[in-house]
Amino acid sequence: MPLQPPRRLVDVEIDGETVRVPEDATVLDACAAAGKDVPTLCHGDTLTPKNACRVCVVEVAGARTLAPACSRKVEAGMSVGTDTERARHSRKVVLELLASSVDLSTTPRAAEWIAEYGAEPGRFGEQAATVAQPPKVDNDLYVRDYGKCILCYKCVDACGEQWQNTFAIAVAGRGFDATISTEFDAPLTDSACVYCGNCVEVCPTGALSFKSEFDMRAEGTWDESRQTRTTTICSYCGVGCNLTLHVQENKIVKVTSPHDNPVTHGNLCVKGRFGYGYV
Ligand code: SF4
Ligand code: SF4
Numbered sequence: 405m406p407l408q409p410p411r412r413l414v415d416v417e418i419d420g421e422t423v424r425v426p427e428d429a430t431v432l433d434a435c436a437a438a439g440k441d442v443p444t445l446c447h448g449d450t451l452t453p454k455n456a457c458r459v460c461v462v463e464v465a466g467a468r469t470l471a472p473a474c475s476r477k478v479e480a481g482m483s484v485g486t487d488t489e490r491a492r493h494s495r496k497v498v499l500e501l502l503a504s505s506v507d508l509s510t511t512p513r514a515a516e517w518i519a520e521y522g523a524e525p526g527r528f529g530e531q532a533a534t535v536a537q538p539p540k541v542d543n544d545l546y547v548r549d550y551g552k553c554i555l556c557y558k559c560v561d562a563c564g565e566q567w568q569n570t571f572a573i574a575v576a577g578r579g580f581d582a583t584i585s586t587e588f589d590a591p592l593t594d595s596a597c598v599y600c601g602n603c604v605e606v607c608p609t610g611a612l613s614f615k616s617e618f619d620m621r622a623e624g625t626w627d628e629s630r631q632t633r634t635t636t637i638c639s640y641c642g643v644g645c646n647l648t649l650h651v652q653e654n655k656i657v658k659v660t661s662p663h664d665n666p667v668t669h670g671n672l673c674v675k676g677r678f679g680y681g682y683v
């Protein structure tokens with residue numbers, strides 16, 4: 405692995421505490437260095453920031469507007485407030501808008517953040533517009549449940565230019581009716597999809613989920629507290645991708661891949677992701 409060139413370090417202040425981070429770090433990196441827990445949804449550790457959800461906003465001293473921590477780069481001497489009244493209010497409203505229109509029941513930590521920021525998704529009334537719709541179950545490998553989609557674009561970026569270069573999915577429609585779709589809304593089986601599952605790997609809400617997980621959730625048998633995770637090497641070819649096997653009751657229930665692998669960055673092909681039936 406090539407060594408990274410040395411990077412200059414800069415001091416930034418996070419909630420009054422000075423931390424030293426590389427000059428190309430994001431505010432989110434600096435917050436993590438300071439031990440601050442800033443919520444994120446559209447941020448992906450293997451993807452270019454999209455600035456779609458705005459749940460990560462922080463207050464930068466001297467700035468007119470709040471800044472998305474996930475994409476804003478640090479500057480020497482910058483002073484950031486992660487938990488100011490203005491940042492908290494903005495996160496509250498973002499969570500209210502999302503939770504009133506999208507099913508966040510499988511979004512990790514959504515319920516915790518809604519409570520933490522005092523969000524009241526019900527305040528828009530029962531007639532509030534929603535993206536509720538039946539899940540698309542059109543193949544044996546993964547399910548698209550767009551009633552849970554927050555339009556973060558991570559799946560589109562993973563399928564397209566940032567990783568897979570398959571371009572099987574994109575945003576269709578405008579405004580509130582915008583949705584993630586295959587070309588002409590074809591079933592996945594008639595689309596360009598190659599079933600790498602790299603979109604499922606990055607989806608932050610469970611809108612995309614492995615069919616195995618979807619079925620077990622429907623049966624009420626999905627239980628992460630009873631699952632083990634074992635990272636191993638894919639046996640199909642010489643690339644040597646890392647696989648993390650999620651096992652419940654001695655059965656593989658899904659396969660993910662470590663995001664910090666310097667070669668694959670959490671991406672797999674259909675064989676590594678779904679070809680575990682022989683085990
Ligand atoms: S499984 Fe792979 S090819 Fe298919 S839509 Fe997802 S990222 Fe694209
Ligand atoms: S399906 Fe998931 S990854 Fe894709 S835009 Fe919706 S929430 Fe984001």
Ligand code: FES
Binds near residue numbers: 443455461474
């Ligand atoms: S996590 Fe920063 S804008 Fe979505």
